[in-house]
Amino acid sequence: MGLQRTADIESRFVAYVDGLAGVIGHGDRERPLRDYCTGLVMPCERKSVEPMAAVTAPARVGAQHQSLLHFVGEAPWSDENVLAKVREMVLPAIERHGPIEAWIIDDTGFPKQGRHSVGVARQYCGQLGKQDNCQVAVSLSLANHDASLPVAYQLYLPKEWAKDRARRRKAGVPKEVRFKTKPQIALEQLRWACAAGLPRGVVLMDAGYGADTDLRATITTLGLSYVAGAAYLGVGARARGRCHRRTGQVRGDHRS
Numbered sequence: 001m002g003l004q005r006t007a008d009i010e011s012r013f014v015a016y017v018d019g020l021a022g023v024i025g026h027g028d029r030e031r032p033l034r035d036y037c038t039g040l041v042m043p044c045e046r047k048s049v050e051p052m053a054a055v056t057a058p059a060r061v062g063a064q065h066q067s068l069l070h071f072v073g074e075a076p077w078s079d080e081n082v083l084a085k086v087r088e089m090v091l092p093a094i095e096r097h098g099p100i101e102a103w104i105i106d107d108t109g110f111p112k113q114g115r116h117s118v119g120v121a122r123q124y125c126g127q128l129g130k131q132d133n134c135q136v137a138v139s140l141s142l143a144n145h146d147a148s149l150p151v152a153y154q155l156y157l158p159k160e161w162a163k164d165r166a167r168r169r170k171a172g173v174p175k176e177v178r179f180k181t182k183p184q185i186a187l188e189q190l191r192w193a194c195a196a197g198l199p200r201g202v203v204l205m206d207a208g209y210g211a212d213t214d215l216r217a218t219i220t221t222l223g224l225s226y227v228a229g230a231a232y233l234g235v236g237a238r239a240r241g242r243c244h245r246r247t248g249q250v251r252g253d254h255r256s
Helices: 003-021 027-041 049-056 061-073 079-095 165-171 182-195 213-221
Strands: 102-111 121-125 130-143 148-155 202-205 226-233 239-245
Touching (some): 003 027, 079 148, 130 182, 182 213
Antiparallel strands (some): 102 130, 130 148, 226 239
């Protein structure tokens, strides 16, 4: 990579973080924001605060670890405002390569070793392709053939977490947060995106979401088209997949 290209990437990164810094509130959050974003793009295997502290401030790892931990877990900045700013900066760049064509409903699993991270439980983890200890987040992304951008992102709180007051209190889960299935979370994100006037596309979802009748019906009510995967048991109880448009019958297991 040439020096000019490296300098261009660096200047774009600085401008991007400057944009985010404008919506996180107090000025004392700007430095940990910059360090956190830097850590995310650095070549460390684990993107948690401890290894990120080691690569962003090797001479004062302990203090940097506390600074990043406070910024991520305690500082009262708004993730909604940050996502809105990201959308404001990134969506026009994506649309320069063509209009938005799809709204993608999906979830992402984050493997975990312990049990203290909010929402961690033994559940399906896409990264591992099996049931394991992980957190799961539901997202809605806008996409065209060039790129995609998550515009809504919410951590899934399993029932065992939602019902455990002591665990919720220790982890700082707000009282207003209640159990919702993944399709229910996705539906809220779709309603929000429609109300926000985001450029529309065909809703794409896998069988875990496509099997949810309420989700499919509400997508149609919102004036959106969709294509959904469908899991079903065929001859010999062999699991197979299909792709259905919105007029098709979708059968499969619900996600919860």
